Amino acid sequence: MFVHAPGRMGVSQSIASTLMADSSLNVALFGSRFMGKAHSNAWLQAGHFFDLPTRPVLHVIAARDAAHLQSFAERWGWANWTIDWRTAIADPAVDLVDIGTPNHLHREQALAAMEAGLAVACEKPLAGTLDDAREMAHTARRTGVPTFVWFNYRRAPALALARQIVAEGRLGRIYHVRAAYLQGWGGPDTPLSWRFRQSQAGSGALGDLMAHIIDMARFVTGDEIAEVVGAIEERFIKQRPQPDDPTRKGRSSVDDAVLFLARFRGGAVASFESTRLATGIKNSNRLEVHGERGAVRFNFERMNELDFFDGTEPPRLQGWQTIQAMHEEHPYAAHWWPDGHWLGYEHTFANQAADIVVAIGGGNPFMPIPDFADALTTQRVMEAAVLSARHRAAVKLSEIPV
Numbered sequence: 001m002f003v004h005a006p007g008r009m010g011v012s013q014s015i016a017s018t019l020m021a022d023s024s025l026n027v028a029l030f031g032s033r034f035m036g037k038a039h040s041n042a043w044l045q046a047g048h049f050f051d052l053p054t055r056p057v058l059h060v061i062a063a064r065d066a067a068h069l070q071s072f073a074e075r076w077g078w079a080n081w082t083i084d085w086r087t088a089i090a091d092p093a094v095d096l097v098d099i100g101t102p103n104h105l106h107r108e109q110a111l112a113a114m115e116a117g118l119a120v121a122c123e124k125p126l127a128g129t130l131d132d133a134r135e136m137a138h139t140a141r142r143t144g145v146p147t148f149v150w151f152n153y154r155r156a157p158a159l160a161l162a163r164q165i166v167a168e169g170r171l172g173r174i175y176h177v178r179a180a181y182l183q184g185w186g187g188p189d190t191p192l193s194w195r196f197r198q199s200q201a202g203s204g205a206l207g208d209l210m211a212h213i214i215d216m217a218r219f220v221t222g223d224e225i226a227e228v229v230g231a232i233e234e235r236f237i238k239q240r241p242q243p244d245d246p247t248r249k250g251r252s253s254v255d256d257a258v259l260f261l262a263r264f265r266g267g268a269v270a271s272f273e274s275t276r277l278a279t280g281i282k283n284s285n286r287l288e289v290h291g292e293r294g295a296v297r298f299n300f301e302r303m304n305e306l307d308f309f310d311g312t313e314p315p316r317l318q319g320w321q322t323i324q325a326m327h328e329e330h331p332y333a334a335h336w337w338p339d340g341h342w343l344g345y346e347h348t349f350a351n352q353a354a355d356i357v358v359a360i361g362g363g364n365p366f367m368p369i370p371d372f373a374d375a376l377t378t379q380r381v382m383e384a385a386v387l388s389a390r391h392r393a394a395v396k397l398s399e400i401p402v
């Protein structure tokens with residue numbers, strides 16, 4: 001059991017110089033289930049596969065269920081564990097707080113960590129509500145601590161390659177962005193977990209899935225959404241079985257699906273669709289971008305491949321090519337296996353963990369990592385979609401205060 005340590009004193013010493021002194025980055029992770037596993041693995045693998053300025057150390061993990069937490073900590077090699085996340089923040093050895101808890105907890109946990117002068121890596125969406133997200137971004141700016149948000153798909157090599165191709169101008173002016181994140185697990189028999197409670201999740205498919213594709217579209221195009229032109233939000237399933245007693249039902253209070261049309265500042269028009277009721281689809285996270293000279297398309301179901309159409313080739317040679325983004329010249333790939341040896345979901349997190357360590361050490365991450373200010377932009381687009389659906393009206397991003 002983790003023993004409470006005396007409180008951390010102030011923020012006067014820069015995190016980077018502290019790290020230089022002992023060359024380890026002590027991580028406190030909150031959450032020990034889905035993301036608890038993904039992040040534990042990421043911190044371990046980052047240190048194994050990347051040459052990092054400091055070594056990430058699994059120092060302390062906090063979650064609610066003591067019995068599960070103890071065995072989880074032993075299995076993954078966490079040095080300490082606690083059911084009280086505040087004691088982890090008060091531990092003077094901790095350098096970075098990593099938040100993998102339900103969305104309504106992000107604000108309180110991140111604010112406490114930032115006020116203690118700690119770097120924070122928070123799961124997406126940044127928060128359950130826009131107000132929470134705004135307060136988190138403002139506190140990050142005031143305290144000056146490094147912040148990061150786990151929009152992990154940016155670090156799938158094929159998607160990072162799409163960003164490079166767009167940045168090189170190979171698509172020219174962008175006309176269309178088409179994004180869809182489709183899952184099918186949310187039918188009427190799916191229990192009423194925190195993911196279906198507005199008080200804990202903030203939203204349904206919107207925060208769970210749409211947040212990812214908004215971030216991916218911004219990342220790949222390098223452009224910003226200027227206006228949500230029209231949105232639909234639907235809650236198909238109003239009652240769901242209680243997790244502890246499936247014979248009883250409770251109210252599901254979040255959207256099952258959200259769709260919207262949008263315009264980018266640069267003039268591209270876009271469609272976004274997110275749902276947990278795409279029956280028959282497991283985890284299809286798609287982004288297509290069409291420009292005047294070419295196009296790219298990505299689907300996480302074949303995450304190591306990027307389809308590229310080069311419209312500058314002579315017409316007799318034109319056609320889609322499928323690039324397997326595992327060559328050492330592709331983003332992140334040189335750190336893993338020889339060409340053609342596939343990567344998986346977990347590598348996106350390991351790549352991000354490595355980039356976070358590099359950024360904290362004062363270096364340049366291989367791909368930009370969204371900080372709280374950046375993730376607030378994504379959250380404002382989500383809010384614009386909610387308002388657009390509610391009022392059946394177009395909503396400009398400039399109408400959503402920063």
Ligand SMILES: NC(=O)c1ccc[n+]([C@@H]2O[C@H](COP(=O)([O-])OP(=O)(O)OC[C@H]3O[C@@H](n4cnc5c(N)ncnc54)[C@H](O)[C@@H]3O)[C@@H](O)[C@H]2O)c1
Pocket residue numbers: 030031032033034035036062063064065083085099100101102103105123124125150151152207208
């Ligand atoms: N980036 C991705 O691909 C991705 C995927 C899934 C979830 N997420 C995000 O990760 C976060 C967590 O989701 P999850 O799927 O891991 O949830 P989960 O339900 O699997 O796990 C939640 C964890 O939070 C812990 N927890 C709950 N209340 C706590 C408290 N008061 N103090 C300490 N710990 C507490 C629980 O004990 C549990 O270990 C959410 O914000 C979610 O949106 C991101």
